[in-house]
Amino acid sequence: MNELEHAVALLRQGELVAIPTETVYGLAADAANPAAVAKIFALKGRPSDHPLIVHIAGLAQLDDWAIDIPAEARALAEAFWPGPLTLILKRQPHVPDAVTGGQDTVGLRAPSHPLAHALLERFGGGLAAPSANRFGHVSPTTAQHVRDEFGEDSPLILDGGASPVGVESTIVSLVDDTPKLLRPGGVPREAIEALLGRKLEHHQNNKTAKIRASGLLDSHYAPRTPLLLGSAPRLMEEAVQRLASGERVLLLLRTTAASIPRGAELQSLPDDAAHFARELYALLRRHDRKHDVLLMETPPQTPEWLAVNDRLKRAASTRLD
Ligand code: TXA
Numbered sequence: 001m002n003e004l005e006h007a008v009a010l011l012r013q014g015e016l017v018a019i020p021t022e023t024v025y026g027l028a029a030d031a032a033n034p035a036a037v038a039k040i041f042a043l044k045g046r047p048s049d050h051p052l053i054v055h056i057a058g059l060a061q062l063d064d065w066a067i068d069i070p071a072e073a074r075a076l077a078e079a080f081w082p083g084p085l086t087l088i089l090k091r092q093p094h095v096p097d098a099v100t101g102g103q104d105t106v107g108l109r110a111p112s113h114p115l116a117h118a119l120l121e122r123f124g125g126g127l128a129a130p131s132a133n134r135f136g137h138v139s140p141t142t143a144q145h146v147r148d149e150f151g152e153d154s155p156l157i158l159d160g161g162a163s164p165v166g167v168e169s170t171i172v173s174l175v176d177d178t179p180k181l182l183r184p185g186g187v188p189r190e191a192i193e194a195l196l197g198r199k200l201e202h203h204q205n206n207k208t209a210k211i212r213a214s215g216l217l218d219s220h221y222a223p224r225t226p227l228l229l230g231s232a233p234r235l236m237e238e239a240v241q242r243l244a245s246g247e248r249v250l251l252l253l254r255t256t257a258a259s260i261p262r263g264a265e266l267q268s269l270p271d272d273a274a275h276f277a278r279e280l281y282a283l284l285r286r287h288d289r290k291h292d293v294l295l296m297e298t299p300p301q302t303p304e305w306l307a308v309n310d311r312l313k314r315a316a317s318t319r320l321d
């Protein structure tokens with residue numbers, strides 16, 4: 001039996017399998033099996049009322065999971081699947097509460113990663129999968145990251161290399177009349193708006209929102225070492241002060257600085273958004289708990305940086321300017 005068949009067999013038995021996707025690695029279980037889905041929450045330590053995305057092979061499975069599907073949802077799926085777009089739709093009555101958090105909606109996405117796609121084709125059903133990290137931690141973008149998260153508790157991990165997108169899928173809700181952007185991600189907001197011919201309402205973090213999305217909680221995606229964001233000059237000042245009080249300082253800079261304060265370490269960052277997104281979580285993991293503070297240059301506030309800025313806002317403990 002090859003590894004893919006082994007994974008399918010485990011999933012059919014109600015076991016978990018960690019899978020590569022183009023965004024981040026997922027912790028997958030048979031979405032039709034509530035006992036299997038419960039194992040995801042147990043391993044992640046995630047509150048059980050947080051809904052999970054159901055991953056499917058493609059458009060052909062959409063009606064297996066959702067009802068009252070608006071034409072706009074089909075158009076988006078046709079344009080962006082397989083790929084990093086999750087659609088929130090009214091659920092089919094059979095979709096387990098364990099998957100939807102008891103809501104009457106379901107999140108659906110067809111990943112484009114060849115290994116995830118092949119697995120879904122063979123499995124035939126849907127795979128409920130959150131990011132394969134413990135609750136509140138940085139999402140994994142390699143098989144090793146998943147091993148680092150779960151250690152001896154790791155399930156079978158399918159190794160599909162580093163995730164090429166690096167941040168999670170864009171989530172769009174199509175359950176009422178106006179389409180809403182719940183989470184910026186791998187598919188640019190503008191591409192979705194261009195296809196729909198109208199603007200998306202952007203739902204910023206709102207703890208009282210009826211729509212629960214754990215990716216919307218403030219402290220998500222956070223490294224343990226404090227991460228501070230600021231302009232390069234402001235970071236230099238901060239570095240000098242902290243070095244003077246004996247702290248180990250890492251500067252993460254996108255632009256080349258004239259001079260780095262003595263004693264500070266430097267990590268240069270990619271200066272295009274796609275590249276930055278691909279590297280971000282690996283960088284946060286690599287540098288976590290090795291310094292007293294991470295001082296990162298704030299990216300531009302332009303559309304192509306939307307998803308990165310969203311994740312940084314949640315990962316950072318402070319904005320210096
Ligand atoms: O790229 C991704 O989306 C990755 C890969 C593995 O597919 N998955 C991922 O899953 O990021 P997770 O569980 O870490 O984040 C999914 C987000 C959560 O914030 C969840 O609350 C939200 O999607 N979500 C899922 N179903 C929902 C629903 N019915 N209504 C509103 N939000 C939903």
Ligand code: MG
Binds near residue numbers: 215
């Ligand atoms: Mg997550």
